[in-house]
Amino acid sequence: xxxxxxxxxxxxxxxxxxxxxxxxxxxxxxxxxxxxxxxxxxxxxxxxxxxxxxxxxxxxxxxxxxxxxxxxxxxxxxxxxxxxxxxxxxxxxxxxxxxxxxxxxxxxxxxxxxxxxxxxxxxxxxxxxxxxxxxxxxxxxxxxxxxxxxxxxxxxxxxxxxxxxxxxxxxxxxxxxxxxxxxxxxxxxxxxxxxxxxxxxxxxxxxxxxxxxxxxxxxxxxxxxxxxxxxxxxxxxxxxxxxxxxxxxxxxxxxxxxxxxxxxxxxxxxxxxxxxxxxxxxxxxxxxxxxxxxxxxxxxxxxxxxxxxxxxxxxxxxxxxxxxxxxxxxxxxxxxxxxxxxxxxxxxxxxxxxxxxxxxxxxxxxxxxxxxxxxxxxxxxxxxxxxxxxxxxxxxxxxxxxxxxxxxxxxxxxxxxxxxxxxxxxxxxxxxxx
Numbered sequence: 001x002x003x004x005x006x007x008x009x010x011x012x013x014x015x016x017x018x019x020x021x022x023x024x025x026x027x028x029x030x031x032x033x034x035x036x037x038x039x040x041x042x043x044x045x046x047x048x049x050x051x052x053x054x055x056x057x058x059x060x061x062x063x064x065x066x067x068x069x070x071x072x073x074x075x076x077x078x079x080x081x082x083x084x085x086x087x088x089x090x091x092x093x094x095x096x097x098x099x100x101x102x103x104x105x106x107x108x109x110x111x112x113x114x115x116x117x118x119x120x121x122x123x124x125x126x127x128x129x130x131x132x133x134x135x136x137x138x139x140x141x142x143x144x145x146x147x148x149x150x151x152x153x154x155x156x157x158x159x160x161x162x163x164x165x166x167x168x169x170x171x172x173x174x175x176x177x178x179x180x181x182x183x184x185x186x187x188x189x190x191x192x193x194x195x196x197x198x199x200x201x202x203x204x205x206x207x208x209x210x211x212x213x214x215x216x217x218x219x220x221x222x223x224x225x226x227x228x229x230x231x232x233x234x235x236x237x238x239x240x241x242x243x244x245x246x247x248x249x250x251x252x253x254x255x256x257x258x259x260x261x262x263x264x265x266x267x268x269x270x271x272x273x274x275x276x277x278x279x280x281x282x283x284x285x286x287x288x289x290x291x292x293x294x295x296x297x298x299x300x301x302x303x304x305x306x307x308x309x310x311x312x313x314x315x316x317x318x319x320x321x322x323x324x325x326x327x328x329x330x331x332x333x334x335x336x337x338x339x340x341x342x343x344x345x346x347x348x349x350x351x352x353x354x355x356x357x358x359x360x361x362x363x364x365x366x367x368x369x370x371x372x373x374x375x376x377x378x379x380x381x382x383x384x385x386x387x388x389x390x391x392x393x394x395x396x397x398x399x400x401x402x403x404x405x406x407x408x409x410x411x412x413x414x415x416x417x418x419x420x421x422x423x424x425x426x427x428x429x430x431x432x433x434x
Contacts, residue, residue: 008033010042017042028063028072045416055236057244058407061094061399062235069315073233074098082322087228087392088112088198091170094233094399115171116192116201118179119149126183135387136265138180143173144258156250156405165253166398173257173394174198177387178205184383199225202391207379219333220378223326227371230319231389233396235312239263239270243397244404245413253401260397261390270386270393273372276307277341277382285340286347297357307369308352309362316364323370324349330374345373 006023019041023031032055035046048054063072071078074093081090085099092100092108100108125142150168153161179189182205190205200216203224208214234240242263246256264270283292295303310317336342349365352358375385404410 006031010038012042012044015042026058029065045418047418051236051241056241056413057236057404058409059236059400059403060097061403062233062396064235064312066310066312066314069313069318071234071318078230078318079322082226082229082319085229086197087225087232087395090229090232091395094395095166095402111167112171112198113192113194113201115167116175116194118172118175122146122149123189126179126189129183131184131186133180133184135177135180135184135384136261136390138183139173139176139261139387139390140258140265142176142180143169143261144255146172147252147254150254154252156252162253162402162405166402169253169257169394169398174202174391175205177384177391178202180387181206181381181384197221197225199228217333219329223330223374223378226322226326227374227388228392230322230367230371231392233393233399237269238266239393240397240400243401247401247404248410248413253398256401257394257397260393264390264393265386270389272306272366273368273375273389274382274385276345276369276372277376277385279306280341280344280348283344283348286344289344289348289351293351293355305352305358305363307372308358308365310366313366314362316362317366319367320365320370323367323374324365327370327374327377330377334377336377339377342373342377345369 006025007020008023009018009020011018019038021038022034024034025031039045046054061074063075064070073081073090074097076093076099081093085093088109089100089105091112092105122142122145125145126138129138129141146168150165153164155161156165175192182189188210190208190210192201193204194201196204196216200221203216203221204214236244239260243256243260246259247253251259267275283289292303293305295301296305331342349369352363352365358364372385375388376382380388
């Protein structure tokens with residue numbers, strides 16, 4: 001953080017009071033006004049629903065420039081990491097701040113892969129869910145239950161205990177997610193294999209069955225790894241803020257990540273790629289695209305074009321460019337040429353990218369548009385889309401939680417409010433009320 005040489009002055013006309021507040025400068029991005037002394041000096045709070053103009057913390061992990069379409073993990077452009085790195089190397093980077101040496105990477109990989117198995121008693125947890133339970137419901141429940149099984153590292157103020165908890169969460173959430181899918185279709189659980197990479201192991205647990213060998217397609221494994229990289233972290237979004245808020249109370253990391261999973265489940269957050277597929281199903285056929293887009297452009301219509309545009313990115317989502325290329329790689333590898341829904345998606349992409357209405361409004365396809373198409377092509381049911389997001393984002397959540405726990409300025413989260421309810425009034429006995 002830079003020198004506090006600049007200040008912002010706030011003047012209240014009704015009381016003729018003023019206060020000068022320092023401007024804090026980060027490495028990148030706009031300056032922020034430090035309002036921590038505002039209430040003490042003037043007796044007023046700020047009002048910012050959704051926290052769109054409020055920085056809740058300092059962080060060195062992820063930087064986004066929505067106007068320019070930039071996403072950096074620890075300073076590294078997402079395009080470079082997605083092209084050249086692996087998910088576990090990115091996980092190390094997010095957790096530790098630097099790319100690992102070969103020895104550090106091998107040690108980290110062993111640390112993660114040796115925690116991929118679940119305690120055998122956790123198998124019985126799955127039987128408590130209905131067969132048609134949403135995988136996110138299973139993830140919330142089982143991840144939260146992990147805190148009941150690991151009493152050897154309960155001290156969140158102990159760096160070694162935090163490291164072990166990070167390994168366990170990064171390693172076990174994929175197993176829980178894959179088992180949730182297996183449970184839903186009535187197939188036996190497949191135990192993780194440490195001879196496979198992170199992405200290969202996940203695909204193996206998803207699709208292998210005991211009677212026959214399963215060979216992981218390298219193109220699909222690379223696509224899966226890339227999807228994990230692109231979704232690993234995204235600054236202070238709703239689920240990350242949830243993890244930090246829960247963590248600020250001193251809650252154990254398993255409970256914090258379970259809270260993040262619950263937040264991610266919302267259709268406005270992690271469920272966006274699921275919404276894309278539902279939209280495509282509603283359109284139904286390429287011949288109906290013009291009719292659908294006409295409704296999207298109609299101001300009196302409530303029809304939305306899902307998977308296009310982004311709250312943060314006012315330019316092209318940098319992750320979407322990578323995902324677009326990955327999408328075509330997967331479709332070519334699988335030889336998919338007669339899937340009506342995928343044909344519809346490709347045509348919708350083509351039309352939207354050449355339509356002045358969407359171009360002028362910068363409504364470009366985002367990462368959710370392409371990831372939904374890829375996951376469908378790879379055989380994932382729509383209900384698993386958000387669970388896959390959680391598998392990837394666990395790394396970001398744990399990194400953010402770890403950073404918060406190591407921040408000496410960390411304090412329990414306690415947002416203020418603008419109260420608009422009834423003023424003080426006296427209780428009236430029931431017998432006296434009309």
